[in-house]
Amino acid sequence: MITYYTKLAFLSLWKTRYMSLLAVIVIAVGISATMTTYTINHMMTKDPLPSKSDSVFLVRLNNWSPEAAYRNRNEENPPIYMSVQDAVNLINHDKAQAHIPVAGFKDMLKLPEQSAVDAKMTFVRSSTTDFFSSFEVPFLYGSSWPKSSDDSGEQVVVISKKLNAELFDGQNSVGRVVQLGEHQYTVVGVLNDWFILPRFYGESMRAFKAPRDIFIPFQTQLNLELWSSNVQAFECWKDPENASVKALWASECVWVFFWVQLNSDLEKQEYMDFLQSYVEQQKALGRFQRPTLNKLQSPTEYLKERRAFSTDSEIAVWLSVCFFALCLLNAMSIIMTKFQGKAGEVALRRAVGASSVDLVHQYTIETGAIGLFGGILGLVLTQVCLFLSSQLYTHLSKDIMTMSGELMVSTVLLSILSSLVFGMFPIIKAINVQPATQLKSL
Template sequence: MEQFIYYLKVSLLSIKRAPLPYALTVFILSVGLGVFFANATFYYQLNSDPLPGKSDKLFFPMTLTPYDCNDCRPPRILSYSNVQKLAASDIPSAQAAMYSSDGYARLTIDQPPTPVVIRITQRDFFQMFDVPLLHGSVWPDDNGHHQVILSRPMALKLFGRTAVVGESLLLDDRNFRIIGVLDEWQMLPRLYDANGRNHLTANEDIFLPLETGYDLNYLSKTNSQTFDDTDYRQLATEGRVGALHQLQYWVQLDTAAQQEDYQQYMQSLAEDEKAAGRHPAPINNQLVPMLGIVDYFGDDPGDIKAFALVTLLFLVVCLFNASHLALNRYLSNQYEFSLRRALGASRSQLQLQMLADVLLMTVFSLLGALFIGYAGVSLMNALLPQNSLFSTWDLTLITALILAAFTCSYLVTLYPSLRASFGSLNQQLKE
């Protein structure tokens, strides 16, 4: 340990002799790492698994095409009647239909209304997507209830506290009782609603039973489509039997056997509907896993991928420039290295000296990269506010940055290290 501390002191003395080249090397590395890390932050968050260990068990079934077409995919949103047919199976461990809508909430009629986003869904939603409850419980069944569940931020906004179970609020001037409040929760990316890049948005404010949503004629705010003369203003009646599509539907299939059985169930259902004349297109059932839903819908944000690739190339250019500066530093200190070898320093000792240089450069470039990375994330949040949810840093990202800084610092000093350790001693002393 004392020997390594000595190597660190020698490295600091070397820096003092030529501070400008060293500062330029650190600056170039910091810029390359910081810019790359800022973009890698968004790329990592957008492509992360929001439910590790469970996402491979959640699937989005699509079937029962209500129009005539050749080699086409079934609609990415389902009608109420089709969801009821899919839900008739007892194969899934859990299943939930859902959509989102807009509304206004307030505590009394005298208060100004607060705009809210409503997730209209079924009770299994909370179990399937590991939604944590801080207070209360979910609905006892999938029937209609004038009961709502609030997100924690919405409870604080309306009441100033979270312990509000049993109290009431006005949702679009209809009275609802609060039966639950969520704990801190933000699913990123929000893959349960990947239709139309909605997975990039924040979680909803209020959760309402699906049957109540239809009873009260809440239309989807993101995507709805009708394939007959169904009146979308009559969800409670026509919306339940017509070809009005607005529902997303998820099932939990825990085993490969369940997945195979459910695919067979979808095939049988499509064949029955085809025989009844309600499925004119060729059968093309889809059972898409959660982690593949964004790619399947074609809503993957290519701008983040492009930025990540460009900044990776920029980092490579910075490495070449920093390596060139490090080589110049080596040439200016070449006689010192040669003298150490002449006095008996082994190649392993010279490598330890270089390792001390690498650690110092890692510390300095890491501090610079953190500052530049934070500035880059803030700039991207300003330019792309829809991606601001994905700008958080966690332990994995910080660890990756530390490893990247160490690796880049090592690569920058690798060639000088090899020259110092394995070059011709006579030639080095002559130079």
């Protein structure tokens, strides 16, 4: 019987094709507006590292001025950065499963055989090999540098897929050499496409931008005294002893993000105990003169505190949902008009023995088909809108404007379900036609 009802439903759609098409378009426009805004909001506010959201933490220590509190919304809060000496000390104590300092600088990049005029300014991210394993970074060629490179500050690099295409035409460049400023580095790995969003591990202002194209060991940056004050955010409550980079490294200036991986509540508690002991030792040396406010902050907590995403996107989603509801009401009106035009046909079918259940089955399939076509067309329009958004907001990562397979399926299912819900009233009204009254008009 389902095949028969389906046949009747599609015959009805064809007979009323213009009204059916109008209903499909109205639903598609509503679906497109809703899913475009929802996709962008979902990508901007989702958990960036769901598999490790409860095991990766930003370490925050209250190494700040003894005269003035470091305040955030009128409450004292430890800085989001730490000093070089604290980052190095925490790495050397080796109390976590992974230690991930995050810093950076900029320098001129080229191949050794290229002339200076071919060099281009490139932003560099420095960290440890734990960065790639803890943050689940995929590799196209090679891998991260070994732990020994972190210890010695070896001149090695990991480059992005994009930079590899620019410098080496997309070929396997492991073992090749690039030049950053005055120094040469050996490529040990090439990143594959990496879709972690928001990018929580650095500055919140870069949460929705593409990752850096080149990575080097943190210790290498320290050894070579690579520093760019106009790139790396930093704060100093006490000036370094002199203007040298070494003095900056030894100062109380904070500029290094420091993440750790702790795989259980027990490890987390033990690390907090270690931080308490460490701060007490530093206090005995005359450092950390403010109240002890050690904190381990999850990626989501960090992003929320730094207001990496605005509530405007959530408001836009709700507005689009309201618009979708209006579209569905219009579609319901169109479907009702369509069914009313078939009142005589309904009366005739009822007169020859068709039950109300038979008519409900037929019109439910017909309404569901309208929702299906509306969902498919809405999905196409959503992809167009996301593409146009990616072209308009070029400062944001294009990964934000990407629908997952789950969202695509949900788009079509939402359209079908919404059409069935809003189509119930027209269906009920259609099957309540009095056969005797309508048969007289035939």
